[in-house]
Amino acid sequence: MIVQEVTNYLEELAPLAYAEDFDNVGLLVGDKKTKVTGILVTLDTLETVVDEAIEKNCNLIISFHPIIFKGLKSLTGKNYVERTVLKAIKNDIAIYAIHTALDNVFKGVNDIICDTLGLINKKILIPQEGTIKKLTTYVPLGNANTLRSQLFKAGAGNIGNYDQCSFNTEGKGTYRGNENSNPTLGEKGELHEEKEVQISVTFNKHIESKLLATLFKNHPYEEVAFEVTTLDNYDQHIGIGMVGDLKEIQDTMKFLDFVKGKMNVSSIRHSEISKQSIKKVAVLGGSGSFAISAAKRAGADVLITADLKYHDFFSAENDIILADIGHYESEQFTKNFLVDYLSKKITNFAVVLSTTNTNPVKYL
Structure with missing residues (x-):
């Protein structure tokens, strides 16, 4: 099997055409015609992840986040991005990033969060235009x-x-x-x-x-x-974020504790508890402050996302509860999902789940 055959399966799941314009997705390092010895799936590609790939004889890394996000003007190893890319090139390791292409499909990042929380009646929160x-x-x-x-x-x-x-x-x-x-x-x-x-x-x-x-x-x-x-019509299965319902109304504080357990987080930053119970839940993996207005319009009682800034919490205005569970935490199950997906598509080939914790945020 060559790299192109593996990435074709990924693009059946998440066509690159639906990635955001600012993003950098697809094959970032390597030759698409290279014969694959092993596949390592990770959330982020760092030097330690490349080391893990070498150790496990994997010459293709499937990464959720792209290691190359902005243009590189040099490759001298002066920062972690350049060092990672250099190490991958030296060891003939290809790197593929899926990122917002997987964010914007129905069976993607936000659907994983919905399923983890047991939401039903799921819909796209912000349908993508021009699809x-x-x-x-x-x-x-x-x-x-x-x-x-x-x-x-x-x-x-x-x-x-x-x-x-x-x-x-x-x-x-x-x-x-x-x-x-x-x-x-x-x-x-x-x-x-x-x-x-x-x-x-x-x-x-x-x-x-x-x-x-x-x-x-x-x-x-x-x-x-x-x-x-x-056309101006929206495809209701393409777009970012999702909204769904809990099977039963839950007390707000009990729901937030439930989220902590299901999403494996130690703490949640949240806005004022303006609602005593939760029924409709909006989710957006990764940075999601831009989705606050859409979550309100959808009638969500709470928005679960990450990377909210101080002033973002004011915009809740008692209309919705904003819950920041952390960027890594909101996307952590994505690599498990990709391993399961590829393992079903490639039944005679080892797809390895990276054991490297790439979360750069630490908590006391």
Whole structure:
């Protein structure tokens, strides 16, 4: 198995197209054609993690956070990022980061938190914009069924709980080929009229290249007329954060103790206890102050997240309880999830869970 085959499985789970623009995801170090000797899964890639990979004969590190976040202008080992990258390169170890691509899919970071807390009726908290596109093309009437079927097989036409969705309009197409043309129907130099079907299908943006390749392969015309537009509609399965319900209403203080136990945290920084009970819970793994307003709009009683600053707690304004459980703590189970996922996909290959604790925050 080569690196590319492993990363293909990861991108089935979390397409890189849904990562945030500021992020740096994908294969950061190494050659995608390298034969894999072992896979080590970690939350962060540090020098100690590279050492662990060497010890365990793993030449591919799957990391949640990217070790290279901003551009590197040199590789001299002057900081932990450069030292880590240098050590990986010297030992022929590839590094792949999944980060916000996994944050923004339904079965990702925030779903892990929801499942850990036993939430039901889960929904995306902040749907990502621009994830749904529409393809419109024009095809001879006799070829419409075949082309439409192939577009469906490529993943087009899925809307919520429905698939094979399309809109079709019959009409008349006209064209005239020049002396260099080779028309499928009609003669070059002559105006031709053809009964055609306008086919429109929606699709998720990460399959655009695949869908256009399918269109060109299965369309009978020499020149294919088509247009792709981005829709304002939201895909309710793509976006950051989640909101769900507890199976039963819980006393607020008992709920916070419950969270401490389930998320394995020693303490929780929280805003004023403005609600005596909790039913609806919003979660956002990692830094989540930007989600406070969305959590309020969703009617959440509490937002569980991390990296809240002093003034962020004021913005609770007694409308919601803000609970900061720590950045590492909110994402700690992600590596276990990835190991389980890859182990099911690659049944004859060892996928190793890193035992290195990479949390840089220490508590007394």
